[in-house]
Amino acid sequence: AADINMCKAAIISTQKRHPKMFRLHLAVAPTKSAERYEWFLEKATEIGVHEITPILCDHSERKILKMERLQKVVQSAMKQSLRTYLPKINNPVSYTEFIAQDHKELLFIAHCEDEEKLDLKRCVAADKDVTILIGPEGDFSHKEIKEAYKKGFLPISLGEARLRTETAAIVACTAVALINR
Structure with missing residues (x-):
């Protein structure tokens, strides 16, 4: 007798998609509202x-944070955006622990202190x-901003607002994705 909980499938064709030539890593502080952080994750995944x-x-x-969620x-x-690669979500780490890691990529920090900043689109x-x-x-504390500068992070502006x-x-995710289109 056939089992109604069983399903048979066959792969009829495959298509190899090559990953993009760049990697975007966003280190983002959790928001007070869990829903806002989930919204960010959803949209950033769709964008790339x-x-x-x-x-x-x-x-x-x-x-x-509820990491499983x-x-x-x-x-x-x-799945919804038909992406072929799942973004990696790391476990939460302290700010100090994160910037102490050995970063070889382009490094930026977006903060609100009033000082000269680079335009992300141009960097x-x-x-x-x-x-x-x-x-x-x-925002980041003044101490955190100074720590980032010592580790090679450059201050960026994401616009006037x-x-x-x-x-x-x-905004940061979209800027990087558009440059890499």
């Missing part, structure tokens, strides 16, 4: 992020790996 690391900063209000959000967005080149730090509500954490992350 490769890796995401939640970073716990001096001003972070949320320190605990975030993984499901990314998987769903990947990113096609086919270059990029890591961008996006801070929490309340002051953006929410998740919006800043999407």
